[in-house]
Amino acid sequence: MKKYAIGIDVGGTRIQVGLFDENTQLLSKKQYLTDKEMSAAELMDFLSGRVKALAASAGVPLSDIRGVGAAFPSYIDYEKGITVETSNIICLNDQPVRDMLAERLQMPVYLDNDGNLAALAEHRLGAGRGHDDLIYAELSTGIGGGLILNGRLYRGMHGMAGEIGHMLVSDSTGYPCGCGVTGCAQSISSGLYMARYAMDRIKEGEESRILDYAGTISNIDTVAVGRALSVNDPLALEVVNRGAEYLGRMFHSLNQIFDINVFIYGGGVTNLGHRFIDRMIAAYRHLSLMDQKYPAQFLASTLGDHASLTGAALIVK
Ligand SMILES: [Zn+2]
Incomplete structure (x- = not known):
């Protein structure tokens, strides 16, 4: 049963990758420093590699994961899945990040702005309930x-x-x-x-x-x-x-x-x-x-x- 979801939060200084259960409870998390010298393709390789490693270390097969949601400090074109403008990670400007990640992970990928996603999470599960x-x-x-x-x-x-x-x-x-x-x-x-x-x-x-x-x-x-x-x-x-x-x-x-x-x-x-x-x-x-x-x-x-x-x-x- 596909009961897990993966969250990614890419920030200007650090990247978090987390595995969540069906109630959006965080099961395990890894954190890395953001390497701003990477190209967009290298960053996508890095993220997909870390997602696979996190699932493997938790003993969760990729086939049990519904998909990946990713937060970027960017304006997002939701229809096309593009990070349009990213103030502090320039390599991401105008990149088709959704498709780049989906291709590497072979699962559905969803993007949004990090501030939007924090608001959503506080509303559903945090101080804003x-x-x-x-x-x-x-x-x-x-x-x-x-x-x-x-x-x-x-x-x-x-x-x-x-x-x-x-x-x-x-x-x-x-x-x-x-x-x-x-x-x-x-x-x-x-x-x-x-x-x-x-x-x-x-x-x-x-x-x-x-x-x-x-x-x-x-x-x-x-x-x-x-x-x-x-x-x-x-x-x-x-x-x-x-x-x-x-x-x-x-x-x-x-x-x-x-x-x-x-x-x-x-x-x-x-x-x-x-x-x-x-x-x-x-x-x-x-x-x-x-x-x-x-x-x-x-x-x-x-x-x-x-x-x-x-x-x-x-x-x-
Ligand atoms: Zn300003």
Whole structure:
């Protein structure tokens, strides 16, 4: 009986492959570093090899697997099964990934955007259970997301819906973003650009414990910022508050468009902790006129690192 499904989550830094049972419970998982030097064909060889190895190590014949769902940080052409545009894994641009994988694995393959799949998984199995409408925000190196409207994943006209990180939230703040503008939420509040801001302030001469924890300026990341925050370093507090403030604007605009006030957040930047999250929520509540009447729920992801991977297994029909 074909009762298993495989999920793949391809990220800019790491790849996860997971085997799931008929209730989409994760049975076993392997994780690898993403090699950005690979061609698309080499990456597909690698993924199909890892899928076969995972099934073999679990003692599951490939004939018992219904199919493979794969999450990519890409815009997806669902009809053609193409990864149209992938910001940080360039070899995947305009590649017929669905057919490339299906040919290698001889089983059905389904693709979707990683933020969409994390939203779907949180909706069905995670923090969003019981909510017909919700917005998922992935606060990570970049900022992604997904929209669940009326109980269904909303992909938009071209599969690009839910890219909440590229909403314009400022015309005077931020770094030039890959989306083509300066001042989108990602250009200010992503892990990458919060760290960049800390670097620039330190280069300008600001003294900060962030540098002690990072070692060198080029090593500064949100982990170092978080450690400095825990000893009340003023620059760390400034970096975190600035990032949180613009996320509050992002959630406020989303609420205005969709009249949704259930927000699920995940991603490594949330490890900055409650001072970051509380400030983000406060920034939202400060802007939102309707929040007193209909208080928003900000819910931490319960699937965490496995959200996109689980969503990938969920789209296997
Ligand atoms: Zn952007």
